[in-house]
Amino acid sequence: MRRLKLILEYDGTDYVGMQYQPNGVSVQEAVEVALCKICKQNVPIVASGRTDAGVHALCQPVHSDFPIDAINPQNLQNALNSLLPADIRVNKVDVVANDFHARYHAKKRTYQYKITNKLTAFNHRYFSCFNFAELDCELINKYLELLQGEHDFSNFCKINPAIKSNVCYIFSAFICPHENYWILKISGNRFLHNMVRRIVGTCFILHQERAEPEKISEILNGKDNSARYKFCAPPNGLYLENVEY
């Protein structure tokens, strides 16, 4: 038995998320089906984290205990890619230490959120559309700056009573204009359920109102609990970009 680290890339549009769900096919299921075909036995995988239905990954590390000792990582990668649907790719396979854990050992996670103000037949799977004529990136960056550092993000997530602490450390968060779209990038030690989408959603509501930067701190610390700021931006613009160990 060898522990493997696989780097997955996926278009999440047609999946119910990374993790098993009763209502459809998950990325996990698709990968485990392919591994099972190769190994003729169940080979569970453990991801660095969950991604919701419709959320994509440019780099989703998973680990797995592979029951065959003689492994050629490149051959395994090729075999998996030939068995997997075209919207899931394995970009790397490495043999790792037997105690490596894709989730617990992750130190930094980076997400990107791609934004457009005009949907086309070709971008709707990969961008979220917001209604604006001009985007004041400087203003949004002021909101994002106030989220950096260590904070309790209870007011920016879907509360899960099983999780003891909602404190996260945000290394960086900023938005950048591109040719005809925008990318918001955020890196942190961990992210709570819906946290990136809630941050994006709130920033766009605040931007719509041209609210003062300090408003986001009031929302963060619960001073302003208005329902209109609790907007969860759609999943299709969200990508897990990188996970560092």
Added chain:
Amino acid sequence: MRRLKLILEYDGTDYVGMQYQPNGVSVQEAVEVALCKICKQNVPIVASGRTDAGVHALCQPVHSDFPIDAINPQNLQNALNSLLPADIRVNKVDVVANDFHARYHAKKRTYQYKITNKLTAFNHRYFSCFNFAELDCELINKYLELLQGEHDFSNFCKINPAIKSNVCYIFSAFICPHENYWILKISGNRFLHNMVRRIVGTCFILHQERAEPEKISEILNGKDNSARYKFCAPPNGLYLENVEY
């Protein structure tokens, strides 16, 4: 009754083609369903030409006789876009002369074919993948140059006995490198069934063999009838880019 010209854009991946087919949903069916919801009666559309299953359009003009005289084109466009699936967009609606014909009056059609040599989870719907380390665009452009002008393209299409002439006039044909992909563009007065895909396919087989440019003329005029040159490139890289009247 007013004749309308609609400009459609579509991601053809999940459709059986532009035109009705017994085996699935066509773009035509999706648009006619939306028009029927608005007009409460059948409103057939006539496209500038067929596109095969999986082929996309950046600009597919269609005409239609709209049964309601008082039309606000912008409102109709908005209504259609709210009813249509996200992978079909109506980019323009115009009232045109009652004798305008989207197919018969078209004078110039332009297709583009997007090529990659590395498939990812995100490009497989929109690019065709060919296996090469380096692409000699100059050589491919020499092949394409010999197809320009007026020729009988019987050896570059799926023969249809109902069509009397296979003579087409090619205005221009060339391939251009982009950051990490390539686009082949071809404009002509008309295109036969599978003609663009057969041209692309043949060019890539010739490129693989580093064949002399004249080889493509031998294939065109039937002197070389080898089965290996009759390669129809996959549909996913193909886009109807523009139709001029």
